[in-house]
Amino acid sequence: MASNTSNAANNDVLLEIRGLRIDGMRDEKWHEIVKGIDLTLHRGEVLGLIGESGAGKSTLGIAAMGYVKPGCRFSGGSITFDGIDMIAASEEKKQALRGMRIAYVAQSAAASFNPAHKLIEQFAEIPLQHQKSNKAEAYADAKDLYGKLLLPDPNRIGFRYPHQVSGGQLQRAMTAMAMSCRPDLIIFDEPTTALDVTTQIEVLMTMKDIVEKFNTAAIYITHDLAVVAQMADRIMVLRYGELVEEAPTRIMLANPKQDYTKSLWAVRSFRKTPALNLGQNDNQPIISVQNVTAAYGSLDILHEISFNLYRGQTVSVVGESGSGKSTTARVITGLLPARLGEVLFQGQALPKDYRQRSKDQLRQVQMIYQMADTAINPRQRIRDIIGRPLSFYLGMNAKQCEERTRELLDMIELKPDQFIDRFPSELSGGQKQRICIARALAAEPTCIICDEVTSALDQLVAEGILRLLDRLQRELNLAYMFITHDLATVKAISDDVVVMLKGRIVEQGSKDDIFSPPYPEYTEKLLSSVPQMDPDWMRNLLAKRS
Amino acid sequence: MNTNISPKVQPLDASQIPAARPSKFKLALRELWRAPLSAKFGILVVCGYIFIAIFAPWLTHYGESEIVGGPFEEWGKKFLLGTDNLGRDMFTRLLYGARNTIGIAFVTTCLAFLIGGISGILAAILGGWPDQIMSRVVDILMAIPSLIFSLLLLTIFGTSIPVLVIIIAVLDSTRVFRLARAVSLNVVVMDYVEAARLRGEGLAWITLREVLPNIMPPLVAEFGLRFCFVFLTIAALSFLGLGIQPPTADWGSMVRDNATLISYGDITPLLPAGAIALLTVGVNFIVDWFLHKTSGLKDGQ
């Protein structure tokens, strides 16, 4: 293909994509995943690609290397990297570019490192393959980069195997590996999505730093707006394989033009209607967790947890993965009997094991799960999913079930006639989560435990769920225990907050107390690690911490 | 990671999803039409065998073990495929063999699934010590090669059809157990099963309503494979003279009885062996296609 005119005119352009179309095979037919996207990237520039799942952003990012996943194909448009046509280029030519001039950092470092080789060997094979340096030089360079990326003990960490270092460190080692040949372009494909917030911030900082140091251009792919705000100079918003909007980061944040972009930005503004202050002291809690210690085997993983849940209120339990927040839910539901301590329901102790609880006790506490996909049986119709608690707990006959199921579907804002006979596979993610809510409501509970109910959903859909839960709480005077790792959700939905770390409660109180200084050390760290929409946030934080 | 091959376009508005679905029967027909050649061949073969097994007595005018001529008579008008070592009509015995061999293998496979399937699902649901006990018993049973084990048991209990069916079914159920347990374990960890438990549902509901419907595809495929295996095992035992006993017509023992003909270059004894091979090939082709359909790309094994 003749070299692109705009490329000839502008020497500064590193990557130019014009009208790119990529098809993916599904059900033995080709479907378009990327529908004619233009992208221009200048040398040393960091471009953020943002979008919900299925937006085609990863496919687009990988395509910059002239690669499509198995089962996909290029069907139109051009990709020009520094004057080279990446679609027409031979495999050898692409192979020479990959690793050398274009590098890739994957989401799951643990799976992307070969378990059979040491980190530094996997680092050094790139410069060796491309005959850029010899082994000694490559090793010296690896140690230098490990140091620059703030890995502990940079001279020795490379001699470990991938499973011997932590997730955050692996992600940095992979960034170092990508840097090994000082490429012109790095593609970061959701590199921090699998990490905890407090780890994420450290990785982000070092990534941003190293990219700036070597003036490397980067494409940063993520679904997290606040993260992209820190990393990118310019942002492209994608949806369903099409470009929605493109602008420099500050302009985009301050003044999004498209409705879809605005709606993404607006999500974080939702706040629940505060619960009426009922005077908690003279009101009996619905659920009272008292000095609960629980263990898997002989290992205690919850230590003396105590908190209360009141009617019409929401308690958020927040912490990183492994903090014991989901275990707390398992203790309350009786899936994991507490070793010590009690769970009281309206002042009466619940049997520790769910198998010993009465039908009525089981009915009172319902659960909604993170993954709606796995929380409803794919082989049952909506009618049966919602109808079962009705007949099981309330002894309704078929006709009553049908009537009540329709009412419940109305309540969760799905049209009964359209949905009652569907299977879960015929619903979207948000609709499935609504069905889970309806199933919980069908039992007519007083308390619902929500385990990360919005974290698997795209932001817009998640907000809809939060609003629905809030409305239902007001209408039915429900108590919610809301488990989450996402502080934005906590701020949106809580009345009270419980902060957990390593199986202990480090702080608890009303939302206003928790989110105003002075904070305990950990809460402070947790709060300060959550990326903000302000593009200067990370720089400021870095300055403050050092 | 966000590398879905296909975009999950999730319409917020329900009206975008077509409300009326084509009936299951129509869907099945359409699938069948689009099936690869090998699968169509398999279906044809299996249907043919079923037809023969059912209508055997109407397709020939000789009796199953009726001696109608001299031994080893040649192919011809009177005896389509000649006669066997005792002077029974080969063609007739082939037809009846379909009925006996397939029927016994089918019953055995069903029994194996009843035993192995139920215990496998229960082991997965119950967990803890019931699972441990059942799994260890199966481990031990599987430590002995099943053909050898069945030889030992046949020596002890003698060779009769009920004994044969029970022995093979029990030995084969270990493999069904392993599969049923493994696939159920994937289902049992699902939140909907936990939800059912927390609702207070009993074992029967969880087994039949929550778990079973979700493990049907692998079980159905396994049924095909196990059937082939059982079918071949019984044929092998009959061939060794330890399976289905005379005078019942059976393909394995027919090969054995007439094997001497091969040294004269006569292919008649290969016909029952070929009949066995053709059916298992057919079933395997169907299973292969089915696995491909249900699990995307589950290769081999």
Next chain:
Amino acid sequence: MLSILRLTLQRLGLGVLVLFVVSLIIFLGVELLPGDLCQAIQGQSATESTVAACRKDLGLDQSAPTRYVHWLQGIVKGDFGKSLANGRQISELISVRLQNTFFLAIVAAVIAVPLSLTLGILAALYRNSWFDRTINVFTLSSISFPEFFVAYILILVFSVKLGWFPSLSDVSPDTPFFERLYKVFLPALTLTLVVMAHMMRMTRAAIINLMASPYIEMAKFKGLSRGRIILHHALPNAWAPIVNVVALNLAYLIVGVVIVEVVFVYPGLGQLIVDSVQKRDIPVVQACSIIFAATYVVLNLTADILSIATNPRLLHPR
């Protein structure tokens, strides 16, 4: 390294335990006989005195646990007792036949293993090519063929029609090596064909699984050559699955031997067990069963231990 040693020892211990339980089952199986062994042997002609004499002869007058201990002690020393059919020492009957069977199995394995691994890996690397499709149809068919079908076809073609190889593999202890090799060619080929299909399919599946791992994709993104990806990134992780496939199929081969030996009238252990089952010569059947079972257990155990020993996560613990 410690954890590898510990796991290996654990598996070995487990293997010994399994063998012990297997011996128990094989022994106890006979106790399930209606009446006892002597009544079973003598059948209708049994009188009280002959049965009593027989019992004394076989040591049946002792309690079951004592007999079991004696039996087990004997086996450990290589003494399996006497055959009921001809009164000869079972160990004598077995020793030559066991060698013959192993000879046949080894010849088959030497052909089958390298061939099917190569073809399986090629099929995986050139997935969905015409080569892969052909292999798929071929293996699927040959899995479906009963062993005796394959055997008789080979006899028909190579022995009856072409006259290249004998249809009877009547070897004796003083048959010279190359003649022996010539005589076992057809049975070995039968076994090879039967076992190859399984081995190829399993190898193919294992390699495809491996090549789909994110670290292989990453290696492509690093611009590594195809050769380096396969040799350096895929191979070190392929040992465990491949070793597993080989061991499983060798175990399968050991069992497949039974039918093939009968077809070719090859004087091996399989032939012996079938004869003894027909004669209801229970001590011989027991002896053969335990040898087959032990081989099977040892092969599976080897696979287990080798896959532990090649697992990088265990080789380099935290």
